[in-house]
Amino acid sequence: MKWFKSLSVAAMALAIVTTGVSSANAASSLSGSIVINGSSALLPLTLQAKSEFQKLNPKVKISASSAGSVTGPQAVRKGIAQIGACDWDATKDVPGFKAFEGQIATPVAVIPFAAIVNSDVKVNNLTTQQLKDIFSGKIKNWKDVGGDDADIVIVNRAFGSGTRVNFQLKALEGGSIVSTGSNVKTVKSSGEMKTNVETTSGAIGYEALAYVAGSKMKALSINGVAPTEANIINGKYKVWSYGYYMTKGQPTGVTKAFIDYIRSAKFQNGSLKKLKFIPLSAIK
Structure with a gap:
């Protein structure tokens, strides 16, 4: 009887192992x-x-x-x-x-999006109107929005970018984005946006937050509201998709x-x- 019970337990253990292996194989097939x-x-x-x-x-x-x-x-x-x-x-x-x-x-x-600036820009918050004036080319110096006396360099995503579509619709309320000028750059990807804003003094652009963490640039608050997960969930920050x-x-x-x-x-x-x-x- 003891021998039979031992055999039964062993059989059950083998069945469990075999089932596990079969499941693993099925999962990876x-x-x-x-x-x-x-x-x-x-x-x-x-x-x-x-x-x-x-x-x-x-x-x-x-x-x-x-x-x-x-x-x-x-x-x-x-x-x-x-x-x-x-x-x-x-x-x-x-x-x-x-x-x-x-x-x-x-x-x-x-996807949370944010207005981003080079780390040397001494501005942490912009209003919607200030953003519209900057990206339309009306405001060209940081001193006009509370920063140092320094030129603003606009970094744009190329037409067809989803980041651009969302930023233009939600942060700029559909406002225009200047496309030419000595202080305007156009890049093709989020990676290029990150590189250009990080390495260009006085630069401003826009980016998915996934690219901002640990970088040499900072995300701005808009109308005093920071681009955080909590502010998106509670409905205070609107620039996301x-x-x-x-x-x-x-x-x-x-x-x-x-x-x-x-x-x-x-x-x-x-x-x-x-x-x-x-x-x-x-x-x-």
Whole structure:
């Protein structure tokens, strides 16, 4: 009898181990490839999710690049990407861009945006009107907004940038952005924006908060309200947007699995928050 009981216990243990191995194998049997293009604001999030997802699913290959939000749904429409990362819902018209028909917009994160300045700028807060006057080219010296007597250098994102779309609509209330002049630069990505503002004395630009932490630039308050997670959640700070993954129709297969992972509670409340994005569930 004791021998029989021992054998039964051993059999049960083996069954549990075997089941665990089978489950692990099943979990890692997912295979396929995903090409992601579009938003540079979302790129840090995409790269982190890619790294984690590929460790869990080593048979999956993911390539990610960024050339501005509008290139995301464009790449999906052309069939060269399965996911188009975009800082607006590209199934709807926004100023300057028509809706991309036949695509599905799945929100994956809340993106806080901020006006940013070089660390030598002695201004910490600007009003909406001051921002509008600076970016339209009306105000050209920091002394006119409480800073030192120094030229303002405007760093712009190129047309097609989701960061630009959101900043112009929400921080500038749709106001104009000057595009030419000796004190104006235009850059193609969030990374280039970060580099230019950090290295250019008197520079001002706009950026997703994911690029600001630990950098040689600072995010400004707008109308006395700082660009923090708490102020976005309580409705005081308005310069933010949902970040979307655009797909041709409803996502399926490995594409759906990756999007489900980035939307999972574990990722949203873990890596996503560490990167200074805000979980979808935080906005009611």
